Amino acid sequence: MKTIVRRVYLLDGGALDVESSAIVPGRDYGTRIQIPVQMFLVDTSRGFILIDTGNDPDVMEDAEGIWGRALATAARPVMEPRNHPLEQLGLLGLTESDIRMVIYTHLHHDHCGGGRFFPDAIHVVQKAEYRWASRPDQFASLTYVPSDFQHEQLSWKLMEGDLCILPGIHLISTPGHTPGHQSIALWDVPECGSLIIAGDAINCESSITDDLPPGFTSDASAAASSMHRLTALASVAQASLIVSHDMGFFDSLPKAPEPLRNMAARTRELCEAGLSSIYGDSLDPAQLM
Numbered sequence: 001m002k003t004i005v006r007r008v009y010l011l012d013g014g015a016l017d018v019e020s021s022a023i024v025p026g027r028d029y030g031t032r033i034q035i036p037v038q039m040f041l042v043d044t045s046r047g048f049i050l051i052d053t054g055n056d057p058d059v060m061e062d063a064e065g066i067w068g069r070a071l072a073t074a075a076r077p078v079m080e081p082r083n084h085p086l087e088q089l090g091l092l093g094l095t096e097s098d099i100r101m102v103i104y105t106h107l108h109h110d111h112c113g114g115g116r117f118f119p120d121a122i123h124v125v126q127k128a129e130y131r132w133a134s135r136p137d138q139f140a141s142l143t144y145v146p147s148d149f150q151h152e153q154l155s156w157k158l159m160e161g162d163l164c165i166l167p168g169i170h171l172i173s174t175p176g177h178t179p180g181h182q183s184i185a186l187w188d189v190p191e192c193g194s195l196i197i198a199g200d201a202i203n204c205e206s207s208i209t210d211d212l213p214p215g216f217t218s219d220a221s222a223a224a225s226s227m228h229r230l231t232a233l234a235s236v237a238q239a240s241l242i243v244s245h246d247m248g249f250f251d252s253l254p255k256a257p258e259p260l261r262n263m264a265a266r267t268r269e270l271c272e273a274g275l276s277s278i279y280g281d282s283l284d285p286a287q288l289m
């Protein structure tokens with residue numbers, strides 16, 4: 001299958017100031033850290049696709065008013081005007097009307113807050129995510145902001161499970177961080193190779209090596225399974241795995257207007273360490289058979 005993807009760009013949506021163990025469970029409990037807020041622009045032969053839209057840029061003016069006090073305190077936005085999705089598109093000479101489709105990994109506040117700027121696009125998310133975001137259980141309600149995604153002018157397309165949505169673009173169901181979380185695989189990107197955008201299925205590179213799913217989950221066991229699935233997939237496909245909230249990793253990547261490059265060697269090393277932490281070292285064959 002020939003891919004329609006030509007290039008992929010990482011857009012800088014600013015950061016959030018959060019408590020460390022919300023990202024990696026048990027790590028530096030009580031310490032505040034800054035985590036990146038990422039968006040991706042996919043240049044295809046059918047037009048441009050955005051993956052995630054970051055925070056609602058209005059939080060730069062009034063985070064408590066938009067998010068409520070509890071969320072604005074738990075996840076304090078660190079944004080400048082240049083982190084607005086339209087400003088980021090401007091780095092490539094694009095405007096909102098260039099975006100044909102927006103794909104969301106999930107509907108948490110730091111992944112869909114800019115969706116309303118793209119009323120002409122098709123908005124794609126898993127059906128399970130849209131349902132949960134619209135009626136979350138109490139423990140998960142803090143991180144969903146209805147004004148992010150409940151806009152009459154937005155046209156939603158709700159997907160179920162794994163799907164090849166366009167040639168070279170797979171949606172991969174990775175529940176656990178949220179019930180309808182999905183990751184996005186972009187196969188055989190020219191001059192880059194295959195990319196797997198994990199979303200919050202994998203928060204940090206060390207999440208893989210330490211075998212720790214996100215600190216915030218709707219189902220921690222499912223989240224661990226989703227992380228293992230992505231690790232194995234990236235390993236066999238020799239893809240570059242993009243984790244979501246790791247500032248060191250984010251700092252090391254090229255940002256728009258530079259396209260992403262091949263990091264398969266880095267991912268391979270990471271996956272090998274991750275797979276050995278999941279499966280352990282081989283037993284002695286002579287003892288077994």
Ligand SMILES: [Zn+2]
Pocket residue numbers: 106108177200
């Ligand atoms: Zn999330």
